Amino acid sequence: MKAFVFTDESLRAEAGRFVWLAIDTDKEQNAPVQAKYPIDAWPTFLVVDPKDERVAMRWVGGATVGQLKKILDDGRLAVAGSPQGAVAAAPIDADSAFNRAEAHYAARDFGAAGKAYQEALRLSAPDWPRYARTVESLLFALARADDCATSVEVARGALPRLRETPSIMTVASTGLSCALASPATDPARVETIALFEKAAREAIANRSVRTAADDRSGVYAVLLDARKDAKDEAGAGKVAAEWARFLEDEAAGSATPEARAVFDSHRLSVYIEMGEPQRAIPMLQAAERDFPKDYNPPARLAVAYKEMKRWDEALAAADRAIALAYGPRLLRILGTRAEILLAKGDKAGARATLAKALAAAEGMPPGQRSDRTIAAVRKRLEGLD
Amino acid sequence: MSMLATVALLLALAPAQKAALPFIEDDYGRALAEARARNLPLFIEAWAPW
Numbered sequence: 001m002k003a004f005v006f007t008d009e010s011l012r013a014e015a016g017r018f019v020w021l022a023i024d025t026d027k028e029q030n031a032p033v034q035a036k037y038p039i040d041a042w043p044t045f046l047v048v049d050p051k052d053e054r055v056a057m058r059w060v061g062g063a064t065v066g067q068l069k070k071i072l073d074d075g076r077l078a079v080a081g082s083p084q085g086a087v088a089a090a091p092i093d094a095d096s097a098f099n100r101a102e103a104h105y106a107a108r109d110f111g112a113a114g115k116a117y118q119e120a121l122r123l124s125a126p127d128w129p130r131y132a133r134t135v136e137s138l139l140f141a142l143a144r145a146d147d148c149a150t151s152v153e154v155a156r157g158a159l160p161r162l163r164e165t166p167s168i169m170t171v172a173s174t175g176l177s178c179a180l181a182s183p184a185t186d187p188a189r190v191e192t193i194a195l196f197e198k199a200a201r202e203a204i205a206n207r208s209v210r211t212a213a214d215d216r217s218g219v220y221a222v223l224l225d226a227r228k229d230a231k232d233e234a235g236a237g238k239v240a241a242e243w244a245r246f247l248e249d250e251a252a253g254s255a256t257p258e259a260r261a262v263f264d265s266h267r268l269s270v271y272i273e274m275g276e277p278q279r280a281i282p283m284l285q286a287a288e289r290d291f292p293k294d295y296n297p298p299a300r301l302a303v304a305y306k307e308m309k310r311w312d313e314a315l316a317a318a319d320r321a322i323a324l325a326y327g328p329r330l331l332r333i334l335g336t337r338a339e340i341l342l343a344k345g346d347k348a349g350a351r352a353t354l355a356k357a358l359a360a361a362e363g364m365p366p367g368q369r370s371d372r373t374i375a376a377v378r379k380r381l382e383g384l385d
Numbered sequence: 386m387s388m389l390a391t392v393a394l395l396l397a398l399a400p401a402q403k404a405a406l407p408f409i410e411d412d413y414g415r416a417l418a419e420a421r422a423r424n425l426p427l428f429i430e431a432w433a434p435w
Contacts (some may be wrong), residue, residue, distance in 0.1 A: 001430065012405045018428040021416035022408045026433050033413045039431045048427040050420035072428070079426040265435070296435055329435050 001043055001062055004212060004259065008065045014072055018047070026327030028365060035367030038108065040144060046106075047075030055106040056081075060140050062212050064166045070133065078102060094124035098134060105137055114141035118154075131158075132167040139174045148178035152192060159199050166211040172200040173222045180222075180229050197226045204246075213250045217266045220246065224273065237274070244270045244279075251283070257290040261297075268300050277307035288320075295324035299333045306336065311344045328368055331357050331377065338380070347384060354381040 005011075023030045025039055036053070037046055040060060045068075047057040056078035059071050081099065101116030117138035124131060135158045142151045155175030162168050176196035182189050200219050203209070220243035227236035247263045247270065254260035264280075264287055271279045281304055288297035299321035305314035318337040325333050334357035341349040358381060361374045408430070409416045420427040 001432070006406050006408070006430075009405055015406055017425065019416050019420040019423065019425050020406050020408045020428050020430075021413060022410050022430045022432060023413065024411055024434060025431050026435075027411055030411055030413070033429075034431070037429065037431070042431065042433050044431045046427075046429040046431065048420075048429060050417055050425070050427050053417070056426070075428065076426060294434065299435075329433070 004262070005063065005065055005068060010065060011068070014069070017076065018072070019050075025368075026329050028327060028368065031365040031367035033367070035365075038367075040108070041140075045071060047072075047079060049079045057102060058106045058108070059137075061136070061170070062215060064211055066210075067133075067166060074102070074133075078106070094120045094128050094130070097123055098130050101134070101137070105141060110141040110144040114138060114145060114147070114150075117141060121154075132162055132165050135162065136167050136170050139170060143174070148181050151175065151178045152182070156192075156195070159195075163199075163202070164206070164209060166209060166215070168199075168203045168206075168209060169211050169215040169219050172196055172203045173219045176200050176222045176226060180225055193226060193229070197223065200226075213247075214262060214266065217243065217247060217250075217263070221266075221269070240270055240273045244274065257287070261287050261291065264296070264300060268304060271304075272307050277304045280304045293324060295321045295326075295329070295333065299325065299329075299336070302333070302336050302340065306340050306343070309343070311340055314340045315344075328364065328370070328373070331361055331373060334360070335377070335380070342384075351381065351384050354384070 023033055025034050025042070037048075037055060043062060045059040045063070046055050048054065049056050057071070057075040063071060078099075097116050097120035101113045101120055104110075104113035104116055117134050120134050121131070121138070124134075135154060138154055139151055142148075142154065151174055155171045155178070158167075158171045159175070162171050176193065176199075179189065179192040179196050182192065186192075200223050204216050204219050204223075220239060224236055224239045224243065227239050244267065247267045251260045251263045251267070254262075260283075264283060267283060268277070268280045271277050280300065284297050284301045284304060287294070288301065291297060298317045302314050302318035302321060305311075305317055308314075315337065318333060318340060321333045322330065322337065334353055338350040338353040338357070341347075341353060354377060358374065358377045361370070361377050364370070409419070416427055416429075419425075
């Protein structure tokens with residue numbers, strides 16, 4: 001978002017309409033903000049009423065410039081309106097149901113939000129302008145409620161209407177992802193996967209839809225899962241190669257090193273999928289030179305070298321990353337370091353590294369501390385005994 | 386907040402406003418104070434560097 005959306009000159013007109021705050025949720029100093037405003041996925045945008053610090057509107061995930069402008073318009077209205085009234089009132093039309101859903105969504109009551117968004121869709125006219133936003137937020141609310149079956153139906157219904165909009169990336173990939181998660185005994189499974197796989201293919205091929213490159217990249221990731229699910233090794237290889245070409249073209253066309261580095265994590269993933277992690281080394285070395293204070297390039301180099309079984313270089317890169325890392329991401333890099341040591345045959349070193357990760361996890365402040373993460377690190381540590 | 390403090394706050398923010406969107410980085414208290422002083426909604430981008 002920083003490299004591609006927030007820098008867009010057309011947003012300058014919005015500058016004086018809000019006070020703008022960026023919070024790096026990994027920084028310990030921001031833990032109290034995260035405790036106050038819990039985040040479910042990154043990025044998340046909140047519009048807050050400064051009078052009472054109430055979240056008036058929440059948007060989860062990236063957005064195009066056009067989507068962001070609509071989010072800002074709705075955010076202003078949500079601050080000006082009365083959320084309590086919106087929640088209490090029975091919806092009589094799509095907009096009332098939408099406002100009620102938005103109030104629940106802002107408050108992270110995803111179950112109630114999902115029901116109200118569905119009600120809004122049911123009450124909406126065919127040309128209702130909030131349709132796309134409603135579908136995207138509904139799909140996220142359903143994901144939080146682990147309701148993949150309903151997601152498939154919502155996505156299936158939305159495909160024809162959102163085909164020519166940026167929302168098609170979310171709709172096609174969520175539908176396909178949920179279809180892949182359906183049980184093998186589901187008689188409609190194969191047909192549903194085929195429907196969404198076709199939609200996802202059409203979405204990434206449709207260059208007339210302006211969307212963020214990383215959203216398009218995310219669709220490739222699910223398409224790859226679909227070919228793997230079908231045990232189609234050649235097809236998976238073809239998708240991976242196409243995905244890599246797409247990312248390389250996007251990176252090559254980037255105006256700044258920051259914009260180019262946006263694609264590094266996806267490129268590393270696809271090169272690993274292709275069994276060619278060495279292809280990531282030059283770009284990551286360049287990123288480490290360009291951003292010497294950023295832990296991401298050495299952390300990714302550690303992963304790439306680990307895949308290449310070049311343990312000493314992997315360990316050195318992990319240590320460089322650990323020296324720069326902070327917050328919850330430090331735990332993941334320590335986890336990578338432990339895997340490298342274990343692969344090298346240094347069980348005592350791996351144990352010591354995981355013990356350090358456990359201590360760091362337990363020492364996180366409220367807002368960053370995660371019982372689930374602590375349990376996972378402890379389990380890995382106990383697994384070494 | 387006093388008028389003097391408000392003016393000082395706005396002056397402190399002035400250089401950042403050259404950007405398309407003048408984000409305040411990692412300072413909730415300062416952003417909230419400015420939003421209250423200017424009677425504007427607060428937009429928060431929660432992100433992580435990975």
